[in-house]
Amino acid sequence: MDFSLSSEQQMIQDSVSKFILNDYDFDTRRKILASATGFSQENWHFFAELGWLMLPFTEEDGGLGGSMVDLMIVMEEFGKGMVVEPFIATAVMSGGLIALAGNQVQKDDYLPRIMAGELQMAFAYAEPQSRYQLNNVKCSAIENKGEFVISGQKSVVLNGHHADTLIVAARTSGQTNDHNGISLFFVDANHPSVKRTGYANVDGHQAADIWFDNTPTLGLLGEQDNALPAIDNIIDKATLAICAEAVGAMQIAHDRTLEYTKTRKQFGRTIGSFQALQHRLVNMFIEHQQAKSILLMAALKMDSNNGHDAKALSAAKSRIGKAANLVGREAIQIHGAIGMTDELDVGHLFKRLTTIQFLFGSTDVHTKRFAAL
Amino acid sequence: MNLNFTAQEKDFQQEVQQFLQEKLPKGIAEKTKNALHLSKDECNVWQKILHKQGWAGINWPIEHGGTGWTPTQKYIFANECAKAGGPDVIPFGLKMVAPVIYTFGNDEQKQRFLPDILASNVWWCQGYSEPGAGSDLASVRTTAVKEGDEYVVNGTKTWTTLGQHADWIFCLVRTGEPSAKNQEAISFLLINMNDPKITVSPIITIDGRHEVNEVHFDNARVPTVNLIGEEGKGWTYAKVLLTHERTGIARVAISKDRLVQLKALAQTSPDGDNKLIDDAIFAQKVAQVEIDLLALEYTELRTLSAISTGQAPGPESSILKIVGTQIIQAIDELYVEAAGYYSMPFVPQQFHDDFDGQSIGPDMATNSALRYFNNRKASIYGGSNEIQTNIISKAVLGL
Numbered sequence: 001m002d003f004s005l006s007s008e009q010q011m012i013q014d015s016v017s018k019f020i021l022n023d024y025d026f027d028t029r030r031k032i033l034a035s036a037t038g039f040s041q042e043n044w045h046f047f048a049e050l051g052w053l054m055l056p057f058t059e060e061d062g063g064l065g066g067s068m069v070d071l072m073i074v075m076e077e078f079g080k081g082m083v084v085e086p087f088i089a090t091a092v093m094s095g096g097l098i099a100l101a102g103n104q105v106q107k108d109d110y111l112p113r114i115m116a117g118e119l120q121m122a123f124a125y126a127e128p129q130s131r132y133q134l135n136n137v138k139c140s141a142i143e144n145k146g147e148f149v150i151s152g153q154k155s156v157v158l159n160g161h162h163a164d165t166l167i168v169a170a171r172t173s174g175q176t177n178d179h180n181g182i183s184l185f186f187v188d189a190n191h192p193s194v195k196r197t198g199y200a201n202v203d204g205h206q207a208a209d210i211w212f213d214n215t216p217t218l219g220l221l222g223e224q225d226n227a228l229p230a231i232d233n234i235i236d237k238a239t240l241a242i243c244a245e246a247v248g249a250m251q252i253a254h255d256r257t258l259e260y261t262k263t264r265k266q267f268g269r270t271i272g273s274f275q276a277l278q279h280r281l282v283n284m285f286i287e288h289q290q291a292k293s294i295l296l297m298a299a300l301k302m303d304s305n306n307g308h309d310a311k312a313l314s315a316a317k318s319r320i321g322k323a324a325n326l327v328g329r330e331a332i333q334i335h336g337a338i339g340m341t342d343e344l345d346v347g348h349l350f351k352r353l354t355t356i357q358f359l360f361g362s363t364d365v366h367t368k369r370f371a372a373l
Numbered sequence: 374m375n376l377n378f379t380a381q382e383k384d385f386q387q388e389v390q391q392f393l394q395e396k397l398p399k400g401i402a403e404k405t406k407n408a409l410h411l412s413k414d415e416c417n418v419w420q421k422i423l424h425k426q427g428w429a430g431i432n433w434p435i436e437h438g439g440t441g442w443t444p445t446q447k448y449i450f451a452n453e454c455a456k457a458g459g460p461d462v463i464p465f466g467l468k469m470v471a472p473v474i475y476t477f478g479n480d481e482q483k484q485r486f487l488p489d490i491l492a493s494n495v496w497w498c499q500g501y502s503e504p505g506a507g508s509d510l511a512s513v514r515t516t517a518v519k520e521g522d523e524y525v526v527n528g529t530k531t532w533t534t535l536g537q538h539a540d541w542i543f544c545l546v547r548t549g550e551p552s553a554k555n556q557e558a559i560s561f562l563l564i565n566m567n568d569p570k571i572t573v574s575p576i577i578t579i580d581g582r583h584e585v586n587e588v589h590f591d592n593a594r595v596p597t598v599n600l601i602g603e604e605g606k607g608w609t610y611a612k613v614l615l616t617h618e619r620t621g622i623a624r625v626a627i628s629k630d631r632l633v634q635l636k637a638l639a640q641t642s643p644d645g646d647n648k649l650i651d652d653a654i655f656a657q658k659v660a661q662v663e664i665d666l667l668a669l670e671y672t673e674l675r676t677l678s679a680i681s682t683g684q685a686p687g688p689e690s691s692i693l694k695i696v697g698t699q700i701i702q703a704i705d706e707l708y709v710e711a712a713g714y715y716s717m718p719f720v721p722q723q724f725h726d727d728f729d730g731q732s733i734g735p736d737m738a739t740n741s742a743l744r745y746f747n748n749r750k751a752s753i754y755g756g757s758n759e760i761q762t763n764i765i766s767k768a769v770l771g772l
């Protein structure tokens with residue numbers, strides 16, 4: 001057993017960490033959020049240049065290895081800066097699906113462009129009625145003279161507004177809730193039959209609701225009617241990514257709160273001198289440490305099992321959700337009113353820690369899945 | 374012991390129901406039910422309706438236009454209002470400064486201020502907290518120095534809720550010798566905000582709203598007739614006010630209604646082929662909060678019953694704020710959970726009356742995270758829950 005990072009991994013961690021520290025401070029992030037696109041194209045090219053967009057892919061696919069531990073390392077650092085660039089939507093989810101389910105022609109077409117930072121993508125899977133059930137797909141793909149057309153709505157599609165190409169989960173056969181009968185399609189996001197309403201989420205990430213109306217596709221991705229295993233797989237991978245992000249964000253939330261309690265004075269002494277708050281800070285610390293541990297467990301187990309271990313992943317999401325909840329709430333409470341201001345990063349960490357709890361399956365959903373597996 | 378309403382109380386309940394049915398504007402009720410914020414105009418409209426009915430000053434003495442209601446009547450009114458979507462009145466005038474004025478003010482002050490507060494002609498805000506004085510309120514540093522028949526006020530108040538809409542601010546200021554002991558140098562001053570020497574700057578909170586402000590006083594001149602009571606007694610007056618603030622602070626009626634609506638929402642919210650309420654874990658979480666709320670309701674009723682039989686409220690009353698806010702926040706969290714993915718979009722523009730774009734998700738869902746974020750304040754303001762806990766451990770448990 002050895003939990004130390006390899007020299008390559010150490011290098012990645014150092015370089016992402018340096019980027020967050022030097023080029024992604026809170027004010028810079030604020031400017032990025034206020035910009036027209038809501039993320040920085042310049043950063044995106046920088047990610048490509050440094051090879052970070054190659055990280056989720058195997059060497060065979062032209063990437064840099066793509067282990068879960070690698071992903072964990074990058075995302076934990078991203079979490080510290082609350083990075084809003086669409087790394088998960090484009091590289092982890094969309095690129096991941098293509099790597100997993102695509103044929104050689106598709107891989108050759110899309111993956112190099114993703115890794116070069118030239119293509120923005122989004123994976124449209126959730127629907128207004130589906131909640132977290134990935135098999136619940138109403139959006140239909142109907143075959144007409146050998147060509148499929150898609151109709152239906154997709155909800156809160158991450159990066160959906162800025163994507164050039166979408167991957168859409170659509171029903172090609174069976175009933176809304178059937179596990180079989182789901183297929184993946186490439187869709188030109190700019191096709192006139194695609195209506196997109198974009199917005200920022202409360203955590204600053206860009207998303208869109210998307211409506212398809214007899215929209216032609218750019219081709220089937222993977223096996224017809226049998227896309228659910230790949231979807232499950234890739235949502236699990238994305239879940240690991242946000243778990244790592246949460247661990248990074250929790251660390252900063254705890255650091256900031258600890259610093260604050262050492263300087264803020266009330267009743268003539270620092271508030272950190274009140275034992276009532278000391279214990280609360282220790283609880284936050286324990287939650288963060290437990291979260292970090294279970295994240296490592298999940299990443300290692302997934303890596304030793306070909307990239308998927310649903311039970312380990314759900315354990316991590318459940319436990320990290322619980323930690324994120326406590327750490328986020330306490331960070332605000334212990335700051336007092338100032339913690340509720342838009343001006344301070346603590347509130348934004350709290351918001352990201354909140355959405356992470358409800359993204360890709362809530363804490364309860366993953367607890368149940370863990371119990372069932 | 375008796376749990377039932379008397380015949381008169383039942384009549385009163387019907388009267389309230391009928392009033393709400395006839396007089397509560399539908400738009401205001403709908404917004405309140407959806408936990409959306411009301412505009413200043415809407416708040417005025419509602420309070421003026423209450424005033425016309427003689428029901429604006431619920432806790433006020435009758436001679437100043439109060440209702441003279443018994444605790445049971447207040448309980449009935451709060452519950453019927455919550456059920457019908459009758460919004461809470463803005464507390465700063467009616468519930469916070471008015472009790473100080475009618476208890477400690479002189480006749481001239483009562484005549485000058487109380488009628489406009491009752492009629493919602495004048496808006497007030499609360500100028501207690503300062504950047505350096507939060508939980509330790511007695512350390513306020515804003516000064517009021519007497520010069521002839523005026524005070525010259527300098528300093529900064531912060532977290533001033535709705536200060537941008539207020540005409541007047543009631544402040545804790547420091548008068549007298551700087552060397553005086555903290556609490557003995559504090560005075561209670563009413564200040565007209567229509568003064569170029571007072572500037573109000575917005576503070577945006579994590580829900581993206583402008584609700585709180587920083588208020589700067591730069592040699593603002595305030596007539597000495599605006600001082601309440603005596604110099605140096607402000608702390609005592611403020612404490613009385615804080616106990617008024619505690620009335621209804623548990624917000625049981627509103628939480629009850631929010632839970633009823635949450636359950637209705639869970640019954641219709643799809644969860645794949647099922648409904649959310651069929652999810653045993655979710656249903657259990659809702660039940661747990663509901664059970665906690667039942668206990669709190671009876672804690673509040675014990676307090677009310679003590680007051681109505683002429684006794685002082687017992688130690689149970691001190692937990693109202695802590696438990697009440699925990700429950701508010703737990704309910705908010707369940708709404709976020711119920712909303713699922715649609716808790717995430719930040720689309721506040723679609724809650725506006727004149728919005729005509731494409732709405733994203735149901736309002737109840739897209740408003741849920743904002744509400745959850747905003748209500749983090751509930752355990753911070755009005756004496757944080759940590760401070761409340763300290764008070765209980767000292768004053769109730771004698772630790």
Ligand SMILES: Cc1cc2nc3c(=O)[nH]c(=O)nc-3n(C[C@H](O)[C@H](O)[C@H](O)COP(=O)(O)OP(=O)(O)OC[C@H]3O[C@@H](n4cnc5c(N)ncnc54)[C@H](O)[C@@H]3O)c2cc1C
Binds near residue numbers: 333340507
């Ligand atoms: C949305 C909002 C609206 C507000 N509106 C108004 C308003 O209209 N007018 C107004 O005057 N004020 C208002 N306030 C201010 C509010 O009253 C203060 O935030 C509150 O008193 C706490 O002070 P603080 O924020 O400075 O936190 P601090 O006092 O700095 O406290 C920071 C943390 O330390 C804890 N703490 C402090 N002392 C102790 C102790 N002895 N033991 C254990 N823990 C302790 C606190 O509980 C808190 O968790 C508002 C606040 C908010 C968030």
